[in-house]
Amino acid sequence: MTLKTKLFWSALAGVASAAAGLAIAEAIALVIAPASSPLIAVGSLVIDLAPTWAKDFAIAAFGTNDKIFLLTLIVVLLTALAAGAGALQLFTAPWGLVTFGVIGGIATIAATTREQSLASWAIPSVVGMLGAALMLYRIVTKLGVWTATAQTVAAKGDQRASGVSRRDFFVYIASTAVGAAVIGIGARTVNATTIAAAAVRKAIKLPAPALAAPAIPDGAALDVPGITPLITPNADFYRIDTALQVPSIDASDWSLRVTGMVEEPFEITFDELLALPLTERNITLMCVSNEIGGDLTGNATWLGYPLHKILERAKPQSGANMVLSRSIDGFTAGTPLDVLQETDRDCLLAVGMNGEPLPLEHGFPVRMVVPGLYGYVSATKWVVELELTTYERSRAYWTDRGWSAKGPVKTCSRIDVPTARQTLDSGTIVIAGIAWAQHTGIEAVEVRIDGGEWMPARLAAPISDDTWVQWALDWDASSGAHVIEARATDKDGTVQSGQFAPVAPNGAEGWDSVRLDVA
Template sequence: MRTSRSWWWLSGVFVGALGLATSYLVAGLLRIRESPAVAVAEGVITLTPGPVAKWAIDTFQTRDKQVLLIGMFVILTIVFAVLGRVGRTRWWITVAGFAVLAVVAGIAVVAKFGFTGVDLVPVFAGFLTWMVGLAVMTGWLRRWELVEASDDEATDPTHSRRGFFVAAAAVGGIAVLSGLLGKLAGNTREQVERDRRLLRVEGATRPTLPRGVKVDVDGVAPWQTSADDFYLIDTAILKPNIRPKDWELRIHGRVEHDLTLSFDDLVDREITEDWITLNCVSNEVGGDLIGNAWWSGVRLAAILEEAGLDPDADAVLQTSDDGWTCGTPLSAIMDGRNAMLALYMNGEPLTVEHGFPVRTIVPGLYGYVSACKWVVDMEVTTFDAIDAYWTGKGWSEMGPVKLSSRIDVPNDGADVSTGTLVCAGAAWLQHTGIEAVEVSLDGGAWTAATLARVPSDDTWVQWRAEVEVGEGDHDLRVRATSKEGEVQTGVETGVLPDGATGWHSIEFSAS
């Protein structure tokens, strides 16, 4: 049998791709957000240990999900190729291999939040396609080998290599076409974006920048962060595309009675608005995983009070439409701070990436315990009864924001002129506030900075200071003091388990 073994390898890849594309198409036709491949990818993210997840975020930043998908593509290509090659002599191993892949996909689909039986249809469709495609491709390959073994291709002209290449082209073409059709069928983003453009919520206003919040030093990050520049951290491979008419929030658990709110129910309530700074627990000292925006929404405390809270409850387990969870301290929602179900960001409806149509905002807490995008479920409970996504990976339960400050000007490694150096940046401790900021040049005495104004303690504050620098290399560090008298610690710790600490410092040269 002289048939090149490479064709068996490639037959497995072609058949594997066809099954994935078919499952993707069926998922799109059924309006299922997660095709089996996406469900597996998000399952991998869920099962990834905390230190590995932190390493991936630190290493790949916002490209971590792309790296995961590329890795899965490479691994699946290798697996499909091996299954194709093994099928030359042990067809039953190939069938069993595809069956195992289907079972893994099925488990990932069943494990997703909001699972229904319909969600398994794409898995069955993909597996059936694998079996049919495998039979067609291997059938042509075996006929080709039999013809070659006879050394007389003319004795069986219909079973020549040409038949295999036609079958391979057909399988490849159908796979590509199915993938394209699946993308079109499952594309609900256009409808959601149209809903966003047409959405009007009475009481939600466009922000006017408060007077005096900027220090007017070139290079300082804007006090108001645009939606495009606001940091994005989530675990969704595909962002949920939820139309307002389809959104519901279920509130249950340790309450007197369950509540289910539609979007119309929510916007009929009184709208609250506020400037609030959010930051991620993964933000390293001096990092940029932080932003400040004008949020418009509905106070969450009033909704929970309406449900009737069990006095022994101390947590709210929030669940996103994509299944991500966070455990929020109930006290932080009910203590008077402006915790809200946010609808608007900077005077515009939330973008899909930032949680449209509804997300949660709780000032003073890191996002991993509070900022649930695409929120659809809230269970009033206790911390000892839940295991939220990030806390299950080693992060702490409470997640209060830590006192922090950052130097924006000058840049690390900058060349500056000798004499008076203007330095500037930001400091924050949401829901407590900043009393003072100081800088130190080359380990010397601390010099007080001038603070800009802020509309509340829930936002960051810009600062400005001047120091005299001589010729040579220098280092500059910054620290803040809270309104409760806490002085920012210089002890350096990493982001695990509850946020990084230490003084931000930079180096520069003067000449």
């Protein structure tokens, strides 16, 4: 047997053994806790430890698929390490087993240091690592026997012994691979789908709002093919958060604690929240990682209880200036207390989205919705605690990583049509898109062609100052290459900045532009 053949089969033995160990761990995580999965725990640890530039790159490059990219990267890395462990075990035993021990140790640390983790969360990683090590030892032992008998065959011609040892090896590695696939795929599917939470959500009937959203005015939606819809369907609403696996929460077990610098700390359950007079409002949300022209924004109809009333009940103490909201997965956001106390700003403890309970990935059972602030300082999903504190005393997840503390949304516009690099016929072309200046409102949108004079676009009727507004301009296009730019002005007279600024540390700036050819 050649060295190349030995390397191939030993590497394959390592990969099959690692797959078996991971499958065992995933199955045990179903019983212990979904978040104790070593794959999810390691991925979450990577998210926490990754530098800001790496997170920005992942979001910019992969958008809402950033978590799929991360998991794929981890699986590729694990596969490479497992292959190396198999080769080490065959040629320099026991270093292959030691490699698996190190991998299992990292996974154990990742699982037991997560927010709200228990000591039992170590069990999937530890047992999975032991299972992988056992499989590796057995399979590589069979490979060693096959290797030895192959040498004997070469020397003495004993074909029967070689056939038996080769068959033993293939039976072991094949059964390990098939077992890992069946158990692992089944466990991961059950784990990821969060069946229990989905069933609970489906059974919930939301009450009618005590204060319904104002009717959408006539003329709010422009009849322009390709323009962003006025209301974003739940399935299309952007998702950016730090949860590698969507938390599975039984609404009957959920409660919100209001703590910290308050005279009357209290706790409220989901049923108690639904029994309160709820408010319905159309509100646009925006991710701070949204590039100019990006799609990390959405507009929905939210149902919830006003946060200023929650805070009134708790009676904030003098000196408190920040509300540190905490998610069940450990994420925190720091929101200015005075913003949440504004009675004319519809800051909601939301339970509904577009006429149904919050989707699991958008915060079920309860999340925060705050118009006018980027989500990283306000839109906490799966929220379980509001701690009143100060900016001097506490730091939130993203502000602790170099982002600005307060994150007000900047006045901005986006061109939806025409799209970049199109070739269109000369004549009348409709340029259209959306603009937003949350909690201030849009006064005007202007468009210019090839750096010429700014031309006023027509605005659709706005739903409110807390939502985006559609706009359009009819352009008599001549043949040639052209550059279209757009800018917005809010009701305070602030004109959208044309000076480029990156998303970090407090949101992108610049004018959206489209390059196209006209025939």
